[in-house]
Amino acid sequence: MLKPSCLLLAGLMACSTAHAQVFQRELGDFDLKLGTTPSRSMAQGLVKPSAAGSFHGGLDLSHDSGLYVGQYAPSMGITPGKNLEIDSYAGFKQPFDQNLGYEIGMIHYSYPKVETLDSQELFGGLSLLGSRFGAAFSNDPDKQNSTLFADLGGNQPFGIGISMKYTTHQLNSPVSVDGGYVSSFNDWSVKLSRPFMGIDLDLIYSDSNLSGSDCSAYSGRNSQCDGLVTLKAERAFY
Template sequence: MLKPFGFLLPLCTLLACSVAHGQIFQRELGDFDLKLGTSPSRSMAQGLVKPSATGSFHGGLDLTHDSGFYFGQWSPSAGINPEHTLEIDSYAGFKQPFDQNLGYEIGVIHYSYPQLDTLDSQELYGGLTLLGSRFGAAFSNDPDKRNSTLFADLGGNEPFGIGISMKYTTHRLNTPVAVDGGFVSSFTDWSMKFSRPFMGIDLNLIYSDSSLNGSSCSAYSGHNSQCDGLLTLKAERSFY
């Protein structure tokens, strides 16, 4: 079980404001490469696998060895804003390219919520990088359910400068939830995001939905912000 590395990261997040692509401080320490920043420096370990609502103060650190092994922490929220609780995601993994066009990555993440009286959760992930695009899968054991996720980030194929990412997750509940007309023991949700930078602004168009609808939505506890279909337009700009 991967344990959080104390409270070093929350101290870093106090200096991080909400930005689209925050600055990343990078420095070599012998055979290690250290990164500190307000945006995730490792897309497979953060963002794609288990996206989380980002608070006003967020940030993280990442330490990578020349051999390909890495570990770090990422906090999507420092818990300063009452709307977001403190979350610390500690991860470790191995990433290795076969050549310039093909590579692989495997790792584990430990999610902890120091401000909440809830059990921590773990997640295994792995994937391939092909011609700049990423394809992978993740398996997690949350306190109330088990999740299996497939995802793709077509960063290497951007027609007209548009990035495309997709995610599909199956959730199996440990205890079925009673709804009108029966019980819900499992459900799926999915999302698709189109992104494009424009004059220093990061534009994102996101569509999300799930297999639940109507009264069954009372059992929803997936990755999306709501059970029913939702189309969201976000515009963010980095100020430093």
């Protein structure tokens, strides 16, 4: 995998690219991509998305055989409150035909500038008629996570994309709460997406099976323990 300095350079190159978010070039049997948006549906955010900072980007190198490697930084750690995160990944992606394919791989999450242990994630998925269905298992420093994901991109009523995610978290050490302990919990989210006048609009509902004082044990993928509705609008300027 590439060193952080190389990734930073690639990210800055991607951020300075005008009129496009992905720069692509063929190198023999290889395909190289530099960009400010993830190039992989599974390997960069489909299973474990991260909040992007103001500066983010990475590179992706794939072979005609289906093998690929890459790095992506959801945050360069430049803006206040954001830490440098580097996601290194490798995998294999192959279509059976135009309507069916599969993908397997692994991601390594690292945070070079903070004292946070690295984590790993194994993932696999199927693409069927334009929709994607995936599963992943990750080993974080404090828990293990098992995730199921569905992106119904092949069927978008009124142009609205629908994706759903369900995760089970098993804590390494039970957390003391009022009236007992929490050793595991589940959380889930549903996202509706639609482009509008060059703006990507997302409506997200997230929740978990914890409530009240039990939420002190929550450390899942959602932004908070209780039910939450989020409206997100994002526009790319390059």
